[in-house]
Amino acid sequence: MTKLWRRARSSNEFYVLLVIIALSLVIQFRSGQFFTVNNIVDIANAMVVPGLFGVATFMVLVSGGIDVSFPALASLSVYATTRMLVDAGYDGALWLPVLLVVLLGAVLGAFNGLLISRIAIPVLIITLGTANVFSGIMQGALSSVQIPTLPPSMSEFGRASILTVTNPDSGLTSKLPLSFLLLIVVVVVAFFVMRFTTFGRGLYAVGGDESSAVRAGFKVRAIKFWLYVAVGVIASLAGLVRTSMMDQMHPTNLLGSELMVIAAVVLGGAAITGGTGTLTGTMLGTLLIVIVQNSMILVGIPTYWQSIALGALIIIGTGISALQLARQHRRSRIPA
Structure with missing residues (x-):
């Protein structure tokens, strides 16, 4: 038990969980509504899209990169798919929109992966460039405008729910969307890949020390390329979920969400320098951000204070990551 307690105290996830519990109790004390079934379902609903983005961002951060292009990538792939299907008058099943979004996301992710794996330029710089390329294609070549009517299958997917709950006092209803199952599936698959496959171990190795990863026999270029293909697919699925809901x-609904997602993953313990992090921490960090965004309104906190709180969380999360890295360096210099 002592060893387990020490291990818990040394992990970022433990402190994020404490902050979540403390914040939840404060909101419950002030509003009396936080632990209602409606609010819990609403938080789970709000977790879906940032959670999917968080999984993709977690994998990138573990590999030692910082990707800021995924909202633009998701927007382009979903907009192109929706525009194509609406213009064609498509009224068939959901499999075609999903297939098109996945294919476009994979192609755009492969574009990122090809540049990042072949050019010795920081990932942040490359993805800043590709984010503008994706946005430019969407707004210029595709003349993006709001599409008010989706194909029926997408609308039905957005309305589909696992369960519906009703508040007995206010009569308000909340739905847990079917897409929440997609988040669970993606998290489980990502956990398996990161924990039990050579590809996942390669991501940690590349993020820890790329030169050492090469000497250990990892195919670094291939790992980077397929990483960004996977990121493109996950981000595009998140865009499809948001659009359907x-x-x-x-076209611009998702743009600008990259900082919030990166902050959530860093708060969960993923080092901005790469090589460390867990999916558990990523989900906890995302949950904390979602609570700040969605539940603080229950206590009457104005929107600008929520923005200040999010900014403070970004600084705190980055600071914790830097302190942990400095601690590791000090320990590595202590002789055995």
Whole structure:
């Protein structure tokens, strides 16, 4: 038990969990509504899209990169798919929109992966460039405009729910969307890949020390390339979920969400320098950000204070990551 307690105290996830519990109790004390079934379901609903983005960002951070292009990539792939299907008058099953979004996401992710794996330029710089390329294609070549009517299968997917709960006092209803199952599936698959496959171990190795990873026999270029293909697919699925839940396609709705997602993953313990991090921490960090965004309104906190809180969380999360890295360096210099 002592060893387990020491291990828990040394992990970032433990402190993030304490902050979540403390914040939840404060909101419950002030509003009396936090632990209602409606609010829990609403938080789970709000977790889906940032959670999917968080999984993709977690994999990138573990590999030692910082990707800021995934919102633009998701927007382009979903907009192109929706525009194509609406213009064609498609009214068939959901499999075709999903297939098109996955294919476009994989192609755009492969574009990122090809540049990142072949050019010795920081990932942040490359993805800043590709984010503008994706946005430019969407807004220029495709003349992006809001699409108010989606194909029926996408609208039905957005409305589909696992369960519906009703608050007995207010009469308000909340739905847990079917897409929440998609988040669970993606998290489980990502956990298996990162924990039990050569590809996952390669991501940690590349993020820890790329030169050592090469000497250990990892195919670094291939790992980077397929990483960004996977990121493109996951991000595009998140974009499809957001569009379906909104029941309309807004080209710029996802743009600008990259900082919030990166902050959530860093808060969960993923080092900005790469090589460390867990999916558990990523989900906890995402949950904390979602609570700040969605539940603080229950206590009447204005929107600008929520923005200040998010900014503070970004600084704190980055600071914790830097302190942990400095501690590791000090320990590595202590002779055995």
